[in-house]
Amino acid sequence: MSGEMAFVSCTVNSVTQEFHVRPEEMLIDVLRDRLALTGTKLSCDLGACGACTVLLDGKPVSSCATFAWQTDGMNVRTVEGLAAANGALDPVQQAFIENSAFQCGYCTPGMIMLARALLDRDPSPDRETIRVWMGANICRCTGYEMIIEAVEKAALIPLETGK
Amino acid sequence: MRSGDTAGTLINLSALPTLCGIEDRGDFIRVGALATHWDVETSPLLATRLAAFQAAWTTIGNVRIRMTGTVGGNLMAAERAYDGPVLLGVIGAKLIFLTDAGEISLPALSAHQDYPDRALLTAIDIPVSMTARLSFDRSLKPVVSVAVGLDGGVVSVGVGCAHTTPFFWLGRIDDMEDALSAALPDPIDNPMGGAAYRRRMVGVLSRRLVDRLRRGDAS
Ligand SMILES: Cc1cc2nc3c(=O)[nH]c(=O)nc-3n(C[C@H](O)[C@H](O)[C@H](O)COP(=O)(O)OP(=O)(O)OC[C@H]3O[C@@H](n4cnc5c(N)ncnc54)[C@H](O)[C@@H]3O)c2cc1C
Ligand code: FES
Ligand code: FES
Numbered sequence: 001m002s003g004e005m006a007f008v009s010c011t012v013n014s015v016t017q018e019f020h021v022r023p024e025e026m027l028i029d030v031l032r033d034r035l036a037l038t039g040t041k042l043s044c045d046l047g048a049c050g051a052c053t054v055l056l057d058g059k060p061v062s063s064c065a066t067f068a069w070q071t072d073g074m075n076v077r078t079v080e081g082l083a084a085a086n087g088a089l090d091p092v093q094q095a096f097i098e099n100s101a102f103q104c105g106y107c108t109p110g111m112i113m114l115a116r117a118l119l120d121r122d123p124s125p126d127r128e129t130i131r132v133w134m135g136a137n138i139c140r141c142t143g144y145e146m147i148i149e150a151v152e153k154a155a156l157i158p159l160e161t162g163k
Numbered sequence: 164m165r166s167g168d169t170a171g172t173l174i175n176l177s178a179l180p181t182l183c184g185i186e187d188r189g190d191f192i193r194v195g196a197l198a199t200h201w202d203v204e205t206s207p208l209l210a211t212r213l214a215a216f217q218a219a220w221t222t223i224g225n226v227r228i229r230m231t232g233t234v235g236g237n238l239m240a241a242e243r244a245y246d247g248p249v250l251l252g253v254i255g256a257k258l259i260f261l262t263d264a265g266e267i268s269l270p271a272l273s274a275h276q277d278y279p280d281r282a283l284l285t286a287i288d289i290p291v292s293m294t295a296r297l298s299f300d301r302s303l304k305p306v307v308s309v310a311v312g313l314d315g316g317v318v319s320v321g322v323g324c325a326h327t328t329p330f331f332w333l334g335r336i337d338d339m340e341d342a343l344s345a346a347l348p349d350p351i352d353n354p355m356g357g358a359a360y361r362r363r364m365v366g367v368l369s370r371r372l373v374d375r376l377r378r379g380d381a382s
Contacts (some may be wrong), residue, residue: 023173050227059230066231070177073187136225 006069012037013081021068028052028063031078039079039109043051043138054078054109060117060136079109082116084160091157092116092150101150103141110137115151124155182235182285185209190291196235196284204229212291219250219299235284241275241328244305248275248329249321250285254297255313259286272319272331282343298372307364308354311372320369325350325361336373343369 005020012035019034031054040063041050047065054063055077056070082090092115094103100150102108111134118125118133127131131144132153139147176182182197185206192213194203200223203209209217223229223237223246236259237247251258258274260267260282267279271287295314308323318339324329332343339377344366352358 038296047228053227060227061231062227067173069175126188133226136227 004074008069008072010071010074010076012076013078014075019068023067023069025068025069026064027054027061027066027071027076028070030062031076037078037080041106041109043106048138049107049110051107051110051138053112053113055117058117058120060114075114077113079112082112086160088160090116091154091159092119094157095150095154096147099146099150099153101142101146102139104111106138107137107141111139111147115147115154118151119155125151127152168279176235177284188288191288192291194234194287194289196286197233198235200224200229200232200234200237201226203234210236211249213289215297216250216254216289219246219297222299222301234287238271238275238287239278239284241278243327244306244308244311244324246299246301246308246323249308249310249323250297250299251289251317252331253310253321254295255290255312255319257288257340258284259288261285271351298376300368300372303356303364303368307350307368309362309365309368309372311369311376312350313373313376318366318373322347322365325356325365327351339373340366340370 004058007018008021009016009018011017011033017035019030021030027041028042031040041051042055042064043049045064047062050062052063053060057074082093092112096108096112112156113132114137118130122129127148130148134144134147134151176197179197182195183202184195185198185202185208186193187208192208200220203217204221206217224232234247237245238251248271255270256271258270258271260279262279262282268288292314295312296314297310298311299308301308305324307325310321312319313336316336318334318336320332320339320343326348330348332346334342347362347365350358350361
């Protein structure tokens with residue numbers, strides 16, 4: 001690729017999306033500016049904080065550090081795509097609310113996507129595993145305790161099916 | 164990129180899936196340059212044959228970084244705070260490059276000083292030895308990190324973060340303290356860590372790691 005636009009076809013929250021992107025265009029900009037999915041937040045822009053975490057074929061990635069063209073043929077999932085079709089919140093979302101696992105809320109979409117990725121891989125993680133995973137994203141407000149407890153609680157809530 | 168940088172040419176290396184594998188080659192394990200840190204962390208083969216290496220590699224970054232970052236990208240980024248070059252250097256790994264002149268193999272210990280031009284790193288070959296052991300301390304990063312490889316009486320010390328490129332010292336275990344100190348170039352001196360402090364910590368951490376390996380503690 002050198003200079004020219006790349007054609008990308010992917011699904012975002014189960015909807016097929018097709019667009020032309022510049023080689024240097026980042027996934028977060030496509031999500032926020034073209035698709036108006038502003039739940040995904042930009043903070044450090046360095047891949048460090050995880051505020052911009054989305055799932056790419058189920059893997060948690062920093063959308064600020066992922067080229068848009070890298071999503072070609074892949075499934076992107078953002079926080080807007082978590083609730084079931086009937087509006088039922090994802091267990092992680094529900095547990096974050098019940099546990100007050102946020103204060104300013106800026107890190108929350110990224111935290112929730114990271115927790116979803118963990119529970120998709122390991123539906124009953126132990127506390128140490130949760131601690132290690134959630135430590136990948138930065139929260140400046142909560143001190144993590146409530147976040148870890150929310151993920152523990154989310155693991156106990158059945159996932160709504162039929163999305 | 165988001166601040167307006169443009170790319171002259173971008174090559175999507177992930178379109179080369181053959182470079183992702185981790186294979187048993189008998190007396191060494193071949194790790195494809197595009198294997199992610201997560202592939203290393205979760206490889207049953209590495210768990211069986213290079214467990215200390217796998218455990219040390221699993222301290223890189225965090226789970227989100229490890230799922231996307233590649234072993235090859237870690238080395239070729241040539242960042243002094245990255246752990247890959249130090250860890251691979253002390254265990255005698257070789258880097259396999261595809262160049263205009265064909266395939267070449269360079270010791271990880273010295274390759275970082277002068278990566279070949281126009282080269283694609285294709286794999287890393289890590290020797291498997293029944294006697295070699297590895298220990299790593301990154302608790303003082305980004306000021307200094309130290310990895311130690313021990314095989315019989317021969318010790319290999321790798322120092323990260325303290326200089327513009329990793330520093331390696333190989334020698335007899337009995338001579339380590341004085342000889343390492345004499346060979347160590349002046350470390351970086353900046354507000355994050357003074358040169359004298361870094362130098363002292365290289366000595367402290369390397370001695371501590373050697374003691375740990377002699378006692379038979381895991382990395
Ligand atoms: C928040 C954060 C924390 C991190 N923490 C750590 C840490 O604790 N320890 C650590 O060691 N690292 C750390 N890293 C680095 C990380 O481990 C990745 O390895 C590194 O970012 C390289 O990523 P990549 O595989 O995407 O390579 P890229 O960024 O895609 O590539 C890096 C460079 O290498 C070149 N390159 C890549 N592959 C090849 C190849 N096969 N042949 C030739 N050239 C190639 C590219 O052209 C580029 O110049 C961290 C990174 C981030 C963002
Ligand atoms: S904004 Fe992407 S990791 Fe911080
Ligand atoms: S709730 Fe404010 S940063 Fe996490």
